[in-house]
Amino acid sequence: MTMHRSRRSADRTQARSTRIPQLPPGRLRNPYPPMALLSDDQVEAIHDASMRILEKFGIEVMSPRALALFERAGASVDHASQTVRIDRGLVEEALRTAPSAFTLTPRNPGRTVHVGGDTINFTLVAGPPNVHDCERGRRAGNLRDYQDLVRLAQHFNCITMLGNQVCAPVELPANSRHLDTYFANLTLTDKAFHVSAIGRGRALDGIAMMAIARGLTLEAFAADPGVTTIISVNSPRRFDDAMAEGLMTMAEHGQSVAVTPFTLMGAMSPVTLAGALAQQNAEALFGIVLAQLVRPGAPVMYGAFTSNVDMRSGAPAFGTPENTKANVASGQLARRYRLPYRSTPGSASNAADAQGAYETMMALWGAVLGHGNLVYHAAGWQEGGLTASFEKLILDVEMIQHMAEFLKPIEVDDAELALDALGRVPTGGHFFGDPHTLERYSTAFYQPLVSNWQNFEAWKEAGGLDATQRATKLWKKALEEYAEPVMDAPVREALEAYVAKRREEIGDGEP
Template identity: 80%
Template sequence: MTNEPRRRRSADRANKGSTAIPQLPLQALRNPYKPMEILSADQVEAIHSAAVHILEKFGIEVMSPRALALFEKAGAKVNHATQTVHVDRAMVDEALKTAPSSFTLTPRNPERVVRLGGDALNFTLVAGPPNVHDLERGRRPGNLRDYCDLIRLAQHFNCITMLGNQVCAPVELPANSRHLDTYHANLTLTDKSFHVSAIGRGRALDGIEMMAIARGMSLEEMRESPALTTIISVNSPRRFDDAMADGLMTMSEHGQAVCITPFTLMGAMSPVTLAGALAQQNAEALFGVVLSQLVRPGAPVIYGAFTSNVDMRSGAPAFGTPENTKANIASGQLARRYRLPYRTTNGSASNAADAQGAYETLMSLWGAVLGHCNLIYHAAGWQEGGLTASFEKFIIDVEMIQHMIETLRPIEVNDAELALDALGRVPTGGHFFGEAHTLERYSTAFYQPMLSNWQNFESWQEAGSLDATQRATRLWKKALEDFVEPALDPARREALDAYVAKRREAIGAGEP
């Protein structure tokens, strides 16, 4: 953070006579521990071989003529009648040689740089729900006001590294141009990187051009210094529709990152077995990697995983299950086999910001962290299986994320930490409350939660008997009160406004 926003926040709080919500400082997050390996080396290779078999023998449907032409030119077997592409092992291997193992995304504030790959760890705001919910106003369709408030929260909390693609859909705006409004909000109310919509070339290119304006760069400069990414959702099983394929190619052509994410729900869009689902996920992800490298060798690409299961009684998606947790760990092994950055999700199927929502989210979050995920998508605010963005769930998730960050902080072992002098000074049966070693560290020794309540029962009852979800309501409202809009050069703001006006007019006239 710069000193100026800190001064402004301090002044605002002084004027309001309030104290800040405790949160961890802005930092480059990393996972310093060894990743968990739930699969043996032989099992990883068996899944890889099965994925190659799928690509060579079964093929992938590609509904974009431009993508079909690229594959055919590169030597893939293309059946134009069925729009099916068969990719062989050699083409996969060649693509993996040029796909970068790590890269950075630099938004308009370079202090918010996003590192992807290696042991880097990043968390995003929930993305894509059509609905919004909070305890005071209930469940309602997504709208621009709530959209802006949710991204203000993402800007306020340091542990949210970047924004996803539309935290909620502002349904009151025209569907073909609302992305302009959400990009504009992203670039003015936050200074963090974000995911653009890659539903076709136009939406992707608008995001790239608007970020270039906000950074004061040309498109060529952006090509060499990426700032954005997108989620390319594979229409599993084994289909890339034309909009997703065109969005992928546009992003790669301009040097921006793409995250290839198959939607492999076991029992519905993939086999009911975890091994079969992972093989399918692997094949679809590798296919997207190949396409990105055919467009531009060296284009940044992320291995995406979204493997979970359905409720076999109803067919409804389930998240935070043991199967989902294991898939998050195993997918990390596959991503590391290919030396690719890795993305997954800490989802929940709960319809409320309740205990189920917390334990399912934490289960999948542990799977992501143990699997050494670099980008945990939908990390804060996901509710109702991704159909609702929740204000209270956002706060609960931020608390869990901060717990995880502190858990990943290595234990220090040195003379000061071993505290032998203090141990020698405190008599048998004594206590350490008044010991100098304690007094020197009491304010920073332990993680300070923002949501947990550690009062005794009587004090908690006198304070209103609020549970964690009710306390979360107070916190998101307080965070919005404390929000400070990040500064943006007035000339760049004016250029953004002009771009949006011009493109809105063009889209209204029928241009893509």
Template identity: 80%
Template sequence: MTALRARRSAERVHSKAGARIPQLPSRRVENPYPPMALLSSDQVEAIHQASLHILENLGIEMMNSRALALFESAGADVDHTTMTVRLDRGLIAEALKTAPSSYTLTSRNPARRLTFGGNIINFTLVAGPPNVHDFERGRRAGNLRDYRELVSLAQHFNCIHMLGNQVCAPIELPANTRHLDTYFANLTLADKPFHVSAIGRGRALDGITMMAIARGLSLDEIASDPGVGTIISVNSPRRFDEMMAEGLMTMAEFGQSVCITPFTLMGAMSPVTLAGALAQQNAEALFGIALAQLVRPGCPVVYGAFTSNVDMRSGAPAFGTPENTKANIASGQLARRYNLPYRTTPGSASNAADAQGAYETLMALWGAVLGHGNLVYHAAGWQEGGLTASYEKFIIDVEMIQHMMEFLRPIVVDDGELALDALAGVPTGGHFFGEPHTLERYATAFYQPLLSNWQNYEAWTEAGALDATQRATSLWKKALAEYVQPPMDADRREALEAYAAKRKDEIGAGEP
């Protein structure tokens, strides 16, 4: 009987091989539960006061003369020799008054419009790794083919709401113009919002302009209905470099979304204690938010957090740790103190799409959800501490995100769900398999995983004994085969191509 059951189970798996990958429908994800509070209100206030002390007395280095002038004109204490800015608490308070508590981003497909703030959660594709990996082609430097494939995977899976800033760098293309090729790929292979590079004014403005072209808008029009965002990475401790500051100000000038994210690794770029790291993170985030509001009051901003720790034996970054998870939750409390949308990240330091990668990511993902993150950045595909975008890890992460989405569905309690008639119809010691209540609901009663395997051991062995990572390889290949490129108006596509070609000529001629 065991062998017969195994064969039948294997036959069922084989018969489903031609079916499309099961996934959750596209929907807005809301967190219906109260946020977790690791810090007391007194502790939140103590961190707030400590960060004001940092801003008022220690200051932040701002390596951009235009930003220094803005701060000085607003009444900040600016030392031009050291490029240090000291902000009083009144200036911070005034900036926070104009920062919106929520806002929307609209891509070229209005149905993909995203809300940032409140209880809404948005998950993004991994961004920034120089390398890519899959189990068939191995680890390699990023290239345009990989870039296009990973964007296509993000478009295919409904639980990925947004693209990050360059899922990998296509190194075969010129470094000063490759952002135009990646923006074009984002806009033609997907119809979801995306993050642009903010390394300088040119890259930021190119991204804004290309999204405006794809939507048929002018720059004035997109300023009032933003379509792209960026991540401003602070060079912690307490330094904003010239190019990032320029990108921040450009995004703010044109009314686009700006997420200020300090890179506070405890023991390296911040104090080794969580309270000290949070105080530094808070000061750096508030400084960047204030700059955005000085450029354009009302500019949409996100309170970004990226506090984790290092391995004190080697100095290597660690993610998905208990400290990282607590920081994800506590940072949400700080963002809510200022009534700002909140960005967080579920990272992992694992070098492979393995058990370590899964449990570290899930640990940090719980912190992101319990902390009520609105922008869960690097949610799918992050590997090797952010140095590699992994195809298999992308699939594993999609499975975990979908699990989390289903967990966030509220429990329904009504007459149909209480099932008293079904309970009355089944005798003691019986079963509910054939009960009408079950038959009416069995197809949709439970979450259907895309990666998990629930066969018994014999059937699993007969089907090839593939572990989750091996099954993930088959799934990303199948997803690419299923992928359908979203339609785009031919005139707008031609306009995008023309703009990219013009900008490449300008940049080649030495223009910014």
């Protein structure tokens, strides 16, 4: 009997050891002081420039409902040009009601997302029309790949939440495919996710479906939010009707918005970093003001997406030194307003290769040093955001886990100083067999997913796979290890009924 138990225990240990190594789930904090690239005077100069943009140049708002809100709040509204000019007093009033931190609770309260303070969260890539892996190549986004990518997000602990549509399932009708992706998010994962805010209908469907999954009314859900969205400003200085309506719908229902200007230096913003930051700041604050006009206290994030273009071709570039500096400097601006900060790592590489890794890591360092609270597009971004990559997702998970391990503070106490071990090991000896080492050898260092530390001969004998090839094996193994989170049958049925009803209501029209 003892032998049987020992064998079963050994089998379980071996099974555990063959699983993909992961850091445990949990709230990740950034314990180090944020980096400051700008002096206090420079931050104030950018703030003043952005106030002058809002007061003198204004922002085009293509939503009559939003124009009316601004007008009632005392802003200068030119209805003919749809231009809104707001003074710094209105900005300051809105910032007084915007929370400095909030939480998002998905259907599994154990996955609650803390946004603000020193907490850092990482999301799956969002929005690409294409998908790629090294076995099947580049192809249009589709529901099957969407579901597999969502399964990977559920499987890897370091991915805190999902973005908005990891890839677009283009085989489905454009006006209702968000229902299918929301359903996949809610049934294949138990993590929080971003809803689409392209108009009121898509936003409201995401809100309603998460409320159903949590068993809440919309009123109760407004007091305890569980979804968020990205409001992409059409830089320079334009909020289109769909984005404005999406923002107002989210705020109206107490859900979070990250107002994120798309400021590519030399294209949609000035070619200088200071000018781009001033424009980004004005546009982000304008959207935050709108959210507070709809519902004072609505959760908001200061979103930054400032990078540059290749001035020879006009193509977007990411993970550049300028992008990294913008990620750090934007964190200073967010802290100036006591707002949670959304940042992004990215890469313009067309493959999950060295370029994709070093550009992403460069921008990721900027997001971390800038104390980003929500690092969007953190896993799977490829081709400047046009493709969701299975291999890149794995490489990014490796980088995120490296970063999470780096963020663990150094412990200094008697046990860690190891003076007893230093006294036991003779001069010129080694620590491999010392009790201090043996007690800690299995947990002393980070265990990587992708890295291979074999010598050349052993690596070659094992197949000589490079990091990208190893990543292919890992995403396939992760899908084998994936376990679908349990959902009560009545909840699933209620979600199915909602999707069927809304699909019928939408028909061939807009959601």
